Amino acid sequence: MKHLLKVIRNKKTPKPSHQVVSPGNASNIVPGPSDLASGLTAVPEDEGSRMDSFQHNIGEDVEHPASKLQTFGVVVGGPGHGYVLDADDAGGGEIESPEASRTAKRTREGTFPGGANKTSEKFGRLKLVLGAIPAVFATHEGSVAVGNRIEILLSRTAALEEHFNSRPAESAELRRRDEWIRKLKGIEGQLRSFSEKAESQQLTDRTQDDEEVFGLLEDLQEEILHYQMVRRTRIHDQSFNSMDPAESATLDNLRCAHKAEYRHSNRDHCLKGTRRNILDEIELWTRNFNRPSVYWLNGLAGTGKSTIAQTIAERAFADGRLGASFFCSRDFEDRRNLQFILPAIAIQLARRYTEFRSIFIPLVRLDPEIIHESMYGQMDKLIVQPLVKSAISTVIVIDALDECQDDEPASAILSVLGQFVNEIPKVKFFITGRPEPRIREGFRLPLLAKATDVFILHEVEPDQVNCDIGLFYKHNLSEIKRRRQILDNWPVEEQLDLLCGRVAGLFVYAMATVRFIDQKTKNPKTQLDRLLQSQDSGPEGKAKLRANSTLDSLYLSILHEAFSDNDPEDDAKVRSVLGAVILAKNPLSQSTIAALLGFDSEDISPLLSLVCSLLILPEDINHPVQPFHKSFPDFIVDSTRCTNPRFCIYPPDQHAELLVGCLELMDRQLKQNMCKLPDGVKNAEVKNLKQRAGEHISKPLEYACRSWHKHLDNTISTQKPKITHILHQFLERKFLFWLEVLSIYGAAREAVDALEKMEKWLDVSF
Numbered sequence: 001m002k003h004l005l006k007v008i009r010n011k012k013t014p015k016p017s018h019q020v021v022s023p024g025n026a027s028n029i030v031p032g033p034s035d036l037a038s039g040l041t042a043v044p045e046d047e048g049s050r051m052d053s054f055q056h057n058i059g060e061d062v063e064h065p066a067s068k069l070q071t072f073g074v075v076v077g078g079p080g081h082g083y084v085l086d087a088d089d090a091g092g093g094e095i096e097s098p099e100a101s102r103t104a105k106r107t108r109e110g111t112f113p114g115g116a117n118k119t120s121e122k123f124g125r126l127k128l129v130l131g132a133i134p135a136v137f138a139t140h141e142g143s144v145a146v147g148n149r150i151e152i153l154l155s156r157t158a159a160l161e162e163h164f165n166s167r168p169a170e171s172a173e174l175r176r177r178d179e180w181i182r183k184l185k186g187i188e189g190q191l192r193s194f195s196e197k198a199e200s201q202q203l204t205d206r207t208q209d210d211e212e213v214f215g216l217l218e219d220l221q222e223e224i225l226h227y228q229m230v231r232r233t234r235i236h237d238q239s240f241n242s243m244d245p246a247e248s249a250t251l252d253n254l255r256c257a258h259k260a261e262y263r264h265s266n267r268d269h270c271l272k273g274t275r276r277n278i279l280d281e282i283e284l285w286t287r288n289f290n291r292p293s294v295y296w297l298n299g300l301a302g303t304g305k306s307t308i309a310q311t312i313a314e315r316a317f318a319d320g321r322l323g324a325s326f327f328c329s330r331d332f333e334d335r336r337n338l339q340f341i342l343p344a345i346a347i348q349l350a351r352r353y354t355e356f357r358s359i360f361i362p363l364v365r366l367d368p369e370i371i372h373e374s375m376y377g378q379m380d381k382l383i384v385q386p387l388v389k390s391a392i393s394t395v396i397v398i399d400a401l402d403e404c405q406d407d408e409p410a411s412a413i414l415s416v417l418g419q420f421v422n423e424i425p426k427v428k429f430f431i432t433g434r435p436e437p438r439i440r441e442g443f444r445l446p447l448l449a450k451a452t453d454v455f456i457l458h459e460v461e462p463d464q465v466n467c468d469i470g471l472f473y474k475h476n477l478s479e480i481k482r483r484r485q486i487l488d489n490w491p492v493e494e495q496l497d498l499l500c501g502r503v504a505g506l507f508v509y510a511m512a513t514v515r516f517i518d519q520k521t522k523n524p525k526t527q528l529d530r531l532l533q534s535q536d537s538g539p540e541g542k543a544k545l546r547a548n549s550t551l552d553s554l555y556l557s558i559l560h561e562a563f564s565d566n567d568p569e570d571d572a573k574v575r576s577v578l579g580a581v582i583l584a585k586n587p588l589s590q591s592t593i594a595a596l597l598g599f600d601s602e603d604i605s606p607l608l609s610l611v612c613s614l615l616i617l618p619e620d621i622n623h624p625v626q627p628f629h630k631s632f633p634d635f636i637v638d639s640t641r642c643t644n645p646r647f648c649i650y651p652p653d654q655h656a657e658l659l660v661g662c663l664e665l666m667d668r669q670l671k672q673n674m675c676k677l678p679d680g681v682k683n684a685e686v687k688n689l690k691q692r693a694g695e696h697i698s699k700p701l702e703y704a705c706r707s708w709h710k711h712l713d714n715t716i717s718t719q720k721p722k723i724t725h726i727l728h729q730f731l732e733r734k735f736l737f738w739l740e741v742l743s744i745y746g747a748a749r750e751a752v753d754a755l756e757k758m759e760k761w762l763d764v765s766f
């Protein structure tokens with residue numbers, strides 16, 4: 001397989017009859033019939049800003065799967081018009097063969113031209129495992145999906161065999177490989193059976209046959225990816241542990257967002273069998289350097305952008321091509337701050353690539369403040385210069401860019417990226433985000449527009465999306481049924497049809513539904529019945545199948561089901577607790593919420609458990625609580641969507657409540673020398689300062705000290721009299737102790753920001 005990826009073109013993939021959509025022109029698009037299946041839509045020519053750069057050139061200079069198969073030395077093409085190419089003939093050249101069917105038989109039997117001995121070299125068995133693939137391509141040549149999947153499989157397998165042949169392996173690793181190849185052989189046998197039936201025309205339903213063949217190819221890929229993921233994780237850990245301690249310390253000391261990588265969260269990847277076309281489309285883009293360097297996955301809230309980004313990041317990591325990833329989140333201050341994205345990416349690249357690290361480390365040692373430069377300076381010095389000098393080819397994933405705070409009319413980071421992207425043509429940037437104005441305008445900037453492909457996720461053919469969501473429901477409800485030991489025929493097809501009919505293309509709707517059904521203390525069958533009944537009755541159940549109205553109906557149903565029996569006097573408490581979860585500047589634990597709001601901890605847990613399907617709710621009350629999806633906060637603070645005033649949250653009121661809680665907590669708990677440090681020492685001289693802070697400064701107090709002024713910024717003038725009194729008391733009694741706590745956390749700069757916000761709010765001059 002050493003020549004597997006040699007380009008010997010037989011055919012060209014036909015050019016698609018569409019262009020990729022221009023950001024900002026989506027409302028003017030009339031999709032063609034072939035566009036709906038892929039999610040890529042045509043765009044009218046804009047005289048004001050030419051969109052020629054958005055041409056989707058997937059058909060240009062792209063190696064067709066048939067070309068790759070030639071290097072196997074096997075038949076590619078249907079019976080009667082195939083050809084053979086000897087894999088050992090590096091000079092190439094087609095050899096017409098009237099005996100294609102006989103050669104195909106030799107392919108299925110694993111005897112490649114050039115002799116069986118050629119395939120019995122070290123791990124040549126990997127080639128034999130894929131013996132049925134040429135025949136699959138020949139009998140399913142008309143299927144674009146099958147062809148794309150084969151191309152990806154061949155690229156992935158070629159890299160694996162190169163690894164097998166270039167590195168010695170220990171006996172334990174050889175045993176793992178043997179076991180893995182046995183699994184692949186089982187799948188390959190099923191593929192061969194399908195191909196034989198197709199060749200003898202025993203299959204009458206070609207569409208179903210394509211689907212089953214694709215499923216087997218997917219099984220094959222899953223096994224390969226799993227093996228690669230385990231192998232790459234081991235390599236990653238070894239590389240991390242063997243890094244020079246001084247270099248590792250330099251990277252550790254740089255300001256960076258925490259847990260922003262794809263590996264540091266509980267995000268799900270795409271369920272097997274779903275999102276096939278878009279995942280393969282993106283994978284082919286990452287491998288084709290004749291296509292633009294930037295890819296924008298454009299989608300509305302709840303359409304599954306982050307799940308796709310997670311899957312792409314995992315696959316790129318498994319292939320050894322992922323350089324860095326950054327998953328933005330409005331829930332965390334450092335992950336919604338644009339200034340943290342590029343340093344985090346640079347640090348990951350430095351950990352990943354020795355060549356990059358050898359350039360990056362001296363740079364930051366010479367000028368530690370470089371990490372605080374403007375975004376332009378960060379991009380130029382921290383990323384572009386080391387990438388150009390090291391000539392690295394890599395993939396960088398940035399998810400949910402719309403969740404970052406950005407006051408520019410066109411996204412600041414996209415503006416900077418556009419200025420440098422042509423200098424690093426071997427780097428692929430995969431970016432997801434809602435089509436908000438600043439994101440659209442960023443991608444429309446001329447320099448970036450020329451280098452960007454765009455996929456509109458919410459315009460994918462509805463039947464295709466609903467089919468994927470149907471698989472999601474079947475998988476998850478079957479898992480619930482197995483776990484809860486439900487023996488009868490549940491759920492029935494009618495219930496599944498009703499669920500699928502209400503999703504309006506939103507994966508988040510399906511996720512919320514499953515979470516509601518699977519509450520620990522509730523019967524799943526009863527929960528499903530209640531959900532279907534509540535949405536069939538009442539005005540919210542009759543909403544049209546529009547994205548927001550459908551999701552709003554579900555959220556209202558869950559809230560009503562949770563709190564319908566509550567005393568109306570408790571509604572304010574419900575809003576206070578949910579407001580703390582939704583509006584906290586960083587996620588708060590149940591115990592911290594109780595401390596800030598003045599409630600008993602025992603009261604918080606039962607209340608939140610009633611809406612656990614809408615939250616990420618850890619069992620440990622000291623672990624942070626988060627909304628399960630960003631669409632829930634969007635809903636509950638919007639009175640036009642959350643139409644029940646019992647549940648709707650008015651942000652200024654809740655920010656004022658959290659602010660008062662922070663100020664009162666600081667007034668009670670702050671004191672001189674909180675961490676009991678020796679007299680006359682600097683913080684840097686205290687080796688166990690972090691440990692001391694954890695012992696003497698509670699989590700609620702830490703949050704209060706670092707976040708009170710951010711809540712102040714979100715209050716309104718009518719709340720000023722009460723707040724002014726408490727604020728004056730805090731400044732008079734605890735101001736210096738507050739500064740001391742900030743210095744312990746290395747956050748003294750935050751005091752300047754706090755005082756500026758306070759001055760502006762009070763409208764006085766200090």
